[in-house]
Amino acid sequence: xxxxxxxxxxxxxxxxxxxxxxxxxxxxxxxxxxxxxxxxxxxxxxxxxxxxxxxxxxxxxxxxxxxxxxxxxxxxxxxxxxxxxxxxxxxxxxxxxxxxxxxxxxxxxxxxxxxxxxxxxxxxxxxxxxxxxxxxxxxxxxxxxxxxxxxxxxxxxxxxxxxxxxxxxxxxxxxxxxxxxxxxxxxxxxxxxxxxxxxxxxxxxxxxxxxxxxxxxxxxxxxxxxxxxxxxxxxxxxxxxxxxxxxxxxxxxxxxxxxxxxxxxxxxxxxxxxxxxxxxxxxxxxxxxxxxxxxxxxxxxxxxxxxxxxxxxxxxxxxxxxxxxxxxxxxxxxxxxxxxxxxxxxxxxxxxxxxxxxxxxxxxxxxxxxxxxxxxxxxxxxxxxxxxxxxxxxxxxxxxxxxxxxxxxxxxxxxxxxxxxxx
Numbered sequence: 001x002x003x004x005x006x007x008x009x010x011x012x013x014x015x016x017x018x019x020x021x022x023x024x025x026x027x028x029x030x031x032x033x034x035x036x037x038x039x040x041x042x043x044x045x046x047x048x049x050x051x052x053x054x055x056x057x058x059x060x061x062x063x064x065x066x067x068x069x070x071x072x073x074x075x076x077x078x079x080x081x082x083x084x085x086x087x088x089x090x091x092x093x094x095x096x097x098x099x100x101x102x103x104x105x106x107x108x109x110x111x112x113x114x115x116x117x118x119x120x121x122x123x124x125x126x127x128x129x130x131x132x133x134x135x136x137x138x139x140x141x142x143x144x145x146x147x148x149x150x151x152x153x154x155x156x157x158x159x160x161x162x163x164x165x166x167x168x169x170x171x172x173x174x175x176x177x178x179x180x181x182x183x184x185x186x187x188x189x190x191x192x193x194x195x196x197x198x199x200x201x202x203x204x205x206x207x208x209x210x211x212x213x214x215x216x217x218x219x220x221x222x223x224x225x226x227x228x229x230x231x232x233x234x235x236x237x238x239x240x241x242x243x244x245x246x247x248x249x250x251x252x253x254x255x256x257x258x259x260x261x262x263x264x265x266x267x268x269x270x271x272x273x274x275x276x277x278x279x280x281x282x283x284x285x286x287x288x289x290x291x292x293x294x295x296x297x298x299x300x301x302x303x304x305x306x307x308x309x310x311x312x313x314x315x316x317x318x319x320x321x322x323x324x325x326x327x328x329x330x331x332x333x334x335x336x337x338x339x340x341x342x343x344x345x346x347x348x349x350x351x352x353x354x355x356x357x358x359x360x361x362x363x364x365x366x367x368x369x370x371x372x373x374x375x376x377x378x379x380x381x382x383x384x385x386x387x388x389x390x391x392x393x394x395x396x397x398x399x400x401x402x403x404x405x406x407x408x409x410x411x412x413x414x415x416x417x418x419x420x421x422x423x
Contacts (some may be wrong), residue, residue: 033340038287043133045300046123051309071225084381089363099416103292119291121266121267121387121403122181122267122387123180123181123214123216123236123262123267123268123269123387123390124181124214124387124389124391124394125213125387126183126387126388126389126390126391126394127183127390128181128182128183128214128319128401129181129182129183130179130180130181130212131180131181131182131213131325132180133156133159133160133177133178133180136154136155136156136159136180136182136210136213136263137156139208140155140156140208140209140210141188141207141208141209142154142209143209143241143246145246145248145249145250146246146248147247147248147249148249148250150249150250151358152241152244152246152253153253153282153284153285153288154256155182155209155213155239155245157285158213158215158237158239158288159178159180159215159237159293161285161288161289162215162217162235162236162237162257162288162292163175163178163217163260164289165289165292165293165296166217166219166235169293169296169297170219170222172313173219173221173222174203174219174220174221175183175219176218176219176220177216177219177419178215178216178217178240178336179216179217179219180211180213180214180215181213181214181215181391182210182213183210183211183212183213183390183391184210184211184242185208185209185210185211186208186209186210186211187206187207187208188206188207188208189201189206189207190204190205190207191203192204192205193205193206197385201235207283209241211240211241211242212238212239212240212241212242212390212391212392213238213239213240213391214236214238214239214391214394215235215236215237216234216235216236216262216269217234217236217264218232218233218234218235219233219234219235220232222301224261224305226263226305226308226309226312226376227309227312227374227376227377229263229264229265229364229380230263230264230265231261231262231263231264231270231305231308232261232262232264233259233260233261233301234257234259234260234261234262234269235258235296236257236269236364237255237256237257237258237292238255238256238392238394238395239254239255239256239315240254240391240392242392243392252281252282252283253281253282253283253365254279254280254281255280255281255282255288256276256277256278256279256280256395257276257277257280257291257292257295258271258276258277258295258395259275259295259303260272260275260276260299260304261301261304261308263380263383265364266364266365266380266383266384268380268383268386268387269383269398270304270308270379270383270398270402271395271399271402272299272303272304272307272399272402273399273403274299274300274304275295275299276295276297277291277398278395278396278399279296287362291386307406308376308379309376310409311374311375311376311405311406311409312374312375312376313374314375314409314412314413315372315373315374315375315376316372316373316374316375316408316412316422317371317372318367318370318371318372320422321359321367321371321373321378323421323422323423324378324408324421325352325355325356326422327421327422328345328347328352328421329349329352331345331421332348332349333337342417342420343403343404343407343418344400344404345400345404346393346396346397346400346423347382347385347386347397347400347401350385350388351382351385351386351388352385354381354384354385354388355381355382355384355385358381358384358385359373359381362381362384364377364380364422365377365378365380365381366386369394375405375409378405378408379401379402379405382401382404382405383398383401386401388397405416408421408422
């Protein structure tokens with residue numbers, strides 16, 4: 001994939017040190033394996049039978065949105081101090097917090113859990129490399145819109161704003177340090193080094209930034225178990241400068257944001273429709289913050305978990321899985337007139353080949369002794385193969401994997417357009 005060069009200026013954003021708070025671990029209880037959805041009380045979701053509400057209060061979304069007095073983004077000087085607060089018209093889920101005085105929330109979450117070093121893999125691989133927030137803040141320049149020299153919202157700003165939103169929604173939970181992956185490095189040099197050979201360049205004379213960036217933040221104290229796999233609540237986003245017209249004047253900038261779960265067995269992400277904001281267009285960090293808040297507040301974690309658990313109830317035989325793999329490869333070459341009548345499958349031959357290989361070899365999600373494989377494992381074969389996707393298509397394919405797996409489940413019960421992939 002070609003890399004596009006952009007105009008840029010060496011603007012660095014400084015972040016001050018914030019105080020820390022002691023975490024209070026709360027665990028999300030498993031939802032029941034029921035076919036129909038019913039509204040549950042906060043007590044049933046978060047508290048054990050032996051616990052009561054005497055030592056807890058409910059922090060409703062309307063209270064979460066009181067950010068005029070509590071929220072300040074130091075990296076964005078032009079944010080109005082009295083901007084209207086985000087309110088959602090849909091029914092949203094309240095979050096549980098201990099009965100204590102609510103503290104003012106700083107820009108960066110105060111409670112960061114240490115990341116383990118024994119992870120089997122990252123949430124995305126492809127041609128990405130790991131980066132730190134400190135590296136983005138101190139070593140990378142910020143691209144600008146060339147016609148008016150207005151700065152873009154930098155990668156580190158995106159991460160910092162989401163960290164603030166996560167801290168707002170989960171103020172008493174431990175929050176992991178961001179896991180950041182970058183790709184498509186854009187290199188440059190300072191004017192003082194214009195005539196120097198490359199081998200003579202000093203470090204301070206080199207400039208870089210990354211065209212694409214993806215990150216996730218985990219809330220390890222909110223977990224559940226699906227088919228023996230521990231899932232941890234995760235929030236993250238993706239930014240790709242190749243989707244911006246940096247040769248023009250400043251315009252709305254595009255971001256992708258999600259809240260879902262991460263499978264701790266393989267680090268695969270599980271994203272549903274109501275937890276994914278595909279085309280988030282904003283002009284400043286404040287709008288980015290409010291839209292991230294709205295998405296988190298409208299996300300139905302209980303429904304998402306139950307839909308994933310339901311995938312464990314249905315299985316494909318070896319013949320059906322072979323039919324699915326074969327049809328998936330044919331799908332890429334269908335005439336346009338036929339393809340438009342079939343549900344979208346946003347995976348290419350390389351992904352499908354990886355799934356076929358993992359059907360036999362993957363230690364966590366391979367077939368059983370009889371050759372059968374349940375749809376939860378099929379879904380994880382999709383998300384495992386998706387790790388080879390480029391950053392800008394990663395979340396879209398991740399969501400498609402979930403929708404496709406649910407469609408195959410419906411097809412097994414005779415009520416879906418996805419039957420083409422199994423017939």
